[in-house]
Amino acid sequence: MTVRPYPLFLYATKRLLAMMDPSDPARDKITSEHTTTSFGYRGEVRADRYLKRSLMPAGSIILHDLHLTIPGHETVQIDTLILAKSVAYVLEVKNIYGVLELEENPARLKRTGSDGKIHYFGSPLIQLNLAIDTLSYWLFMHDISLPVKGAVILASKNLDVRFPTDVPVHLVTEIPSLLNKELTGNAAVTEQALRWTADVMKKQEERFFPYPLAPYFNVAAKSLSEDPLCNQCTGRILCDDTNRLGTCLSCGTRQWIPFIKKLVDYFLIRGSTLNIEQAQVYLGVSATKAKKLLRSPLFIKRGKSVAIYYQLNYSAVIFNEEGELIIPDSSVEIFMKR
Numbered sequence: 333m334t335v336r337p338y339p340l341f342l343y344a345t346k347r348l349l350a351m352m353d354p355s356d357p358a359r360d361k362i363t364s365e366h367t368t369t370s371f372g373y374r375g376e377v378r379a380d381r382y383l384k385r386s387l388m389p390a391g392s393i394i395l396h397d398l399h400l401t402i403p404g405h406e407t408v409q410i411d412t413l414i415l416a417k418s419v420a421y422v423l424e425v426k427n428i429y430g431v432l433e434l435e436e437n438p439a440r441l442k443r444t445g446s447d448g449k450i451h452y453f454g455s456p457l458i459q460l461n462l463a464i465d466t467l468s469y470w471l472f473m474h475d476i477s478l479p480v481k482g483a484v485i486l487a488s489k490n491l492d493v494r495f496p497t498d499v500p501v502h503l504v505t506e507i508p509s510l511l512n513k514e515l516t517g518n519a520a521v522t523e524q525a526l527r528w529t530a531d532v533m534k535k536q537e538e539r540f541f542p543y544p545l546a547p548y549f550n551v552a553a554k555s556l557s558e559d560p561l562c563n564q565c566t567g568r569i570l571c572d573d574t575n576r577l578g579t580c581l582s583c584g585t586r587q588w589i590p591f592i593k594k595l596v597d598y599f600l601i602r603g604s605t606l607n608i609e610q611a612q613v614y615l616g617v618s619a620t621k622a623k624k625l626l627r628s629p630l631f632i633k634r635g636k637s638v639a640i641y642y643q644l645n646y647s648a649v650i651f652n653e654e655g656e657l658i659i660p661d662s663s664v665e666i667f668m669k670r
């Protein structure tokens with residue numbers, strides 16, 4: 333089973349917020365989207381832990397965070413899809429705490445917090461059914477005769493669920509027993525057909541791509557702080573005159589200027605291309621240094637001779653479980669320390 337990747341959107345919005353003016357009117361929207369993504373991701377990671385403890389039938393394939401599109405319809409996002417030979421099983425993970433009740437007409441989820449505050453969410457059952465319908469139609473179009481089922485998984489620890497017992501809603505801890513029951517049926521397709529299905533689904537994916545974030549959120553790039561961000565706490569770094577070392581204004585950590593991360597920030601937040609001259613100005617370094625930094629596998633060189641420019645190599649942008657960017661070429665960092 334592949335590990336669910338840390339969301340790029342979570343990393344990029346955190347850094348954008350750290351660079352923004354505290355009074356910027358776009359802050360609330362960005363903060364709210366960051367928080368929603370963060371809650372969702374943590375819920376899915378929790379569900380994944382129970383998924384790992386579940387016994388899967390041989391040949392099963394698990395796909396995380398799948399975006400499925402049928403021409404003429406909206407894209408449906410599926411948190412977890414288990415492709416087994418007997419069934420395609422959708423897990424719609426919700427990380428919402430408090431007292432939860434399902435309401436009808438209109439169908440929605442009511443949450444009452446410990447402070448008595450009431451909040452409404454879209455009905456997770458409607459989302460689940462939409463995912464099941466879209467997936468069924470997708471499989472039908474591709475001539476794969478696999479039945480589709482699914483369940484809503486509640487991932488929060490602080491829950492008081494007041495649902496009718498006949499709805500497919502389960503706690504995260506029930507995943508192993510649920511799958512043990514649901515995935516054991518007669519094989520409808522071969523293992524080969526499952527692998528083909530998973531490959532085509534991944535190839536066809538239309539990804540949510542809001543980068544660079546500043547124009548996406550209508551934030552003027554000029555209003556953003558150009559200080560590099562701290563490796564420890566994402567605070568702003570005050571650079572020494574030599575522009576090699578600096579001190580974090582939030583946590584006080586002395587550190588080498590994280591030039592590579594600052595370059596990645598450029599592409600995620602400010603603009604999609606950068607040439608050597610622009611990189612020099614943005615980083616405050618020599619042309620030689622800018623060229624060496626841009627040689628990292630994180631960036632792709634495009635164009636020829638005088639028209640050379642660089643873009644972010646998104647497939648090389650990966651994070652550890654704590655959401656820290658993994659810098660693939662350490663020789664660049666060694667160069668910086670000399």
Ligand SMILES: [Zn+2]
Nearest residue numbers: 562565580583
């Ligand atoms: Zn810091």
